[in-house]
Amino acid sequence: MDVKSPYLHPEYETLSREEINKLQTERLQETINRCANVPFYAQKFKEMGIKAEDIKSPADIRKLPFTTKQDLRDTYPFGLAAVPLTDCVRLHSSSGTTGNPTVILHTKNDLDEWANQVARNLWMVGLRPDDVFQNSSGYGMFTGGLGFQYGAEKLGMLTVPAAAGNSLRQIKFIKDFGTTAIHAVPSYLTRLYEVMQEQGVDPRKDTKLKTFAIGAEPHSEEQRQRIEKMFGMKAYNSFGMSEMCGPGVGFECQEQNGLHFWEDYYIVEIVNPETLEPVPDGEIGELVLTTLKREAMPLIRYRTRDLTRVLGRACPCGRNHVRLDRMKGRSDDMMVLRGVNIFPIQIEKILMTFPELASNYLITLSTDNDNDNMTVEVELAEMFTDDYARLQSLTKNVTRALKDEILLTPIVKLVPKGSLPVSEGKAVRVVDKRKVYQ
């Protein structure tokens, strides 16, 4: 470990694209061979006539079948294990609120590689062994706990498993232990700041805090900036999912221009969730990940259902690993209207740029005179005028901005605040009344 180096693993982090391609090809072949021990994959490969030597480049991954969350459920608990259970040392499981839980197994090497990914990320944003890392994330089955714990320890930091909640104790730890970095969900940091204010603690003067890792819940760029401004320090976006290991899969570098996804560990694809064909860089699609190093439970072309897009690869930080945009929502939410794929998040993004509008909206798809139409009802934030012309020009401007984004002209309707249904938890944003679906 050279504490002056910006890279923890320069041999992997600074690979050129050609080198990444070569490494991925080798590792994908190894992964296919490991999958021979998994009846689920062995049978599919046999049916499709796939052999490891058919893989000549990472693009050949398109010859391989997808894996879905349902496949994980159907093979619960150990059906996708590629090694005997005696070689596994850990399992993480989802809560299973919507069916069978999903189980992910890890060998000792898997845990070690997972810790390497997290350590690499934390190093990337400037943390070193003399930092004090407080992990204010849930522990237990939630991978954000042990994932960051092992990673921070691997880097060599003094690591405080503070776990989630109890803000007064968190603040005491931060002050007493000289905490310099925290990992937490973004909404918790806002809460922590409020408690600091109540307690008369100024994070700039009274603590040594300088860095946050935030993730595990969707948040906007605006929310990140709010956190950074509040505390006067940097907050880096972390991507993880338990199916891959947990946190570590992707992380922002100090450029904060997308999350680097580690292509020595994963093959990253962005596909159209309908056709499953790859989409061009810059276009939103579903993130599909293939593990390249996992021993206990390799996953081939796992459909994450998360929507994102490729921002680029080469980065001023010196890394060429693909940079992805923050997650844009879930592919389950995609609408197809007159052949155009539209995600509610695209609509939301545009509506949020109008201060006259409130945050509640409803998209209705309907068939009128054999034409499929989209109606966007959006609540007025307040009655900012009593002038028809101004209200109508607002409607017109919203319509035009939406058309520029989705390439179709929706019918925009302003509605009074509070008139759209608000559901508990996840709001219902799309109602499909089209004939074809009835």
Add this chain to the structure above:
Amino acid sequence: MKQLSIFIENKRGTLLTVLNVLKEAGIQIIASTISDTQDFGIYRIICDDPERAFIVLKEQGITATITDVFAIQLEDEPGEAARVLALFAEADISIAYMYSFLLSGKGILVFRSSDTERTKQVIKEKSLQEF
């Protein structure tokens, strides 16, 4: 003059909801007008207590605002409205919307103009009587 402007969704019953809220609060409506467009309406009301009406509507989650409008008292004779409007037209002031009502034998002309300051000036210069 304070006018209450209420955003009305084009849906059966919304107008009644508003009127019921005002009824419960004992607000008396002096004059009102509503115009229809395809998607929404603005219900404009002159009432005895616009501030309180605004508060009770807001408490019920009804989108409203208080707007300053002009209310000019007219003589009860033919051509009076034309005479007054001509004064504004001469001063190059346009009318965004207008409605009128009778109160104790007096005609009242309510309107919002394109230029508040100049309208005030005309009212002063021509000695028009505000309601």
